[in-house]
Amino acid sequence: MDYNKLIRMIGFQDIRNILDERKKRDDNLFFLPMNAVAVAEELMVVKRKCYFGLQHTDKKVLLPTVFDEIRILFANLVSLRVKDSWALYDCSQNKLISDFEYIKIERNGIFVELSCYNSKGWYDPILNRYLARTGYDQINLLEQQTEYLWVKKGKFFDFIHRETGRLVSPPGVIMAYDTSTGMFGLNEHNHVCYYTETGSSSPDKLRDKIIKAGGHMTLQNLTFRIEHVIDVYGNILNK
């Protein structure tokens, strides 16, 4: 474990200073045992005096006992707290995924949810990357068989391509639907549109999709419990 490498990744001088102080003290307390307080996913959170560290279940030390809190989120992902700030740490890569810039980091469904004061971000532990780093309030957590994930900020929705992480921001989308392929959204004029990868609406592509569906299409958003049936013009027929 290269603790010095971890420290160098931290951008906040005050947090580095705190951890440096604690590390010096921890080094001097080598004779005190560490007690296991949580075990999950082959990881063990240990405590010495009042600080927490991380070990592999085979006792290999991954992080020294210098943190105010450690939570095991997924097999290789833990969240670390120093004072009121949280960071995300990948044990397998031995690196900080984020700095100590969040007020809360927790597991939410199959993602890691990272909260700032007025927005959220999400990290995908399977694809090992951010879905959205920050700036949103909500993400599609309920329906996972979609080509695109929707994310919501205030009144409006954007889309994230699951495989590539590419963000698509069509203007004025006030409702997004969970569809296996493509991006369908309701605009501010109460019409459902099909959006291309550039974020512009494509009436021709919408028309193709609706014709293939037999003239009407049912669109859902499970999170908001919405079901809309639309026609080839994007009119909602059951509202």
Added chain:
Amino acid sequence: MEENNSLRYLIVKECCRSLTYDSLERQFSFPLQSASFLSQIWERIKPQAFSHTPSFRRDDFVSFLTRLDSLDAQYTRTKSDGIGDSQLLPGESLDLTMTSSKHFLLIKMEDGQYLNLDTGQGLTFGSLVVFQGNASITTAEGNQLGICKSVDILCPNEDHIILDRVFFKNYHRRSIGSSLWPVFNHALKIIESRRSGFCDEILDLSIDLGIGSFPTLRILNAATSYGL
């Protein structure tokens, strides 16, 4: 003054009668209740109307009724750069403006086959036809209608959608039928019978074919022009 959907639904439900054929007027419509009955209805639904839209007044009620009374002639117009038969669904309406300034109002009845909404005549263009500007429009029999200058798609508006919710319940749960000629043929039978009255069987037929009030009314009223 914009009514919300719940208010529109309430007014249509209370004030419109079901699909009716008037043999004197030779017209299919969803007629309004009688004037005196409408006044009673307004008094009765006023509290509910205010709860949906607090600023809704009698003038707004009358204005909405006026729109409902002319629903068969209403639509939203969308310009098209060109659209082929395979890109159109049965029940979709086109307005072809020709270079001669003549208009052809058509509704697609099945692949390649259209109904002239003004004359009630069927026109066959074939399924490979593309309606677009600067293109000659010719029927499969070789009749030239002229050179097309522009194409507009005529779409239903929100009032049609509310009418559908009241009278064409859940029609959208079915796929649109491959042919809408049964609606036209049934209309002809009703017209030939010269009997005025409700046409519930046409409503049922339209619902089965997955179409709502907008294409239904256009097909029915085209049938009234057939043979004239």
